[in-house]
Amino acid sequence: MVLSMERWIGKIAVVTGASSGIGAAIAGRLVKEGVKVAGLGRRVERIEENAKKLSEEKGELHAIKTDVTKEEDILNAFKWVADNLGPVSILINSAGIYRDPPLMSGKTEEWKAVIDTNVMGLCIATREAIKSMQANKIDGHILHINSYLGHKIPASPGLSIYATSKSAVTTLTETMRHELIAAGSKIKISSVSPGMVETEMTVFSKILSEERLNLLKQLASIKDEDVVDALIYNLSTPPHVQVHEMIIKPVGEMY
Template sequence: MSLSMNRWKGKVAIVTGASAGIGAAIATKLVESGVIVVGLARGKEKLDEFAKTLENKNGKFYSFKTDVSKEQDILDAFRWVKESLGPVHILINNAGLRRKTNLIDGNTNMWKEIMDTNVLGLCIATREAIKDMRANKVDGHIVHMNSVGGHKIVKIPYLSVYPASKHAVTALTETLRQELNSINSKIKITSVSPGLVQTEFRLAAGVLEERKDNVFENLPSIEAVDVAEAVMYVLSTPPHVQVHELTIKPVGEHF
């Protein structure tokens, strides 16, 4: 099997949650490969600062403030891309979150925020990308950033509805594959499921702030760039090859 990113050079990719962590690492790899990347995130200032690190690369990076838990934000982003840059060829559904709550006496608003971002936002962005790809006869590629938590339940505090949201991503990946097959579409769909990754994710969720000992600190882990390389691999496969699920873990992971 010959791997190459050549067919994506000069094409447009949308990366959600692009301002930090895995999203930023993926955006960087794409831009370095000559792809035109539109990074979506809630913090425009952070996106703009990140954009400065990608100047004078093979591709180009544009930032667009978007909260993927809000449908209108997603629609506005896709409209801007269509009017300013052209057809979408790649969508990386990376935006996701956890919140410090549980199921026993959990916070309903936090549950909704998780599901709106991790599930509905992903679905809306995917719908808009496929609509654009089909209108422009693009055999594109959609990547859902999943998790090992989307395949089994790991014993970690404050998971609440997060594993359910990631199990939904696993189901949505297969459902979409079947729907695309039913219309004879060559658009590809891939789920990428990382294990423990050293990013700002858990800190942003607020699940570490009251812990004197970080239970993750001494566990085997991978870095955001490792996950980005995995995404580049699936994008580099030839048109007739679809990596449906890719799980990437650190050696010795306990989960």
């Protein structure tokens, strides 16, 4: 199997959650590989700063202010991409949030924020990307940033709603694979499930409880760049190869 990113040079990628963490890292890497990237995120000024830093690279980074909990924002973002860049070839669903309210006493708005971001936003973006790919006869690639918690849940309180959202991503990846097969499509769909990653959402979070942060900081972890390498590997596979699920864990992870 020959691995190559050459077929994506000059093509259009949409990356959600592109203002920080894995989303920002993969957006930058794709630009260096020669891809034209539409970076979607609420903190659009961060994406714009990254675009300036990447201005001498082979590809391009375009910042689009988008809140993935709002369908209208996602639809407007994809329309801007179609009108200004062209049809979508790659979608990276990286937008995600982590909250740790227990089911016994958590607040409804916190649960809803997790589901709307991690599940509904992902579904809407996936639908719009596939529409673009099908309309333009593009055998593209959709990758979801999932989590190991979407496959196995450790005995730790406070994971209920987040783990539920990631379990949904695991299921959606498989059901979408079957939908694409039934439609006779060669669009690829993949889930990349990291274990503990050092990001603003975890060990550098400003909203998690001190108890939760102390627990997370004790765990073995990997970095954004490790996940990006996995995503690039997945995108580099030839058209007839689909890596449907990748689980990436730090050495020494206990669960």
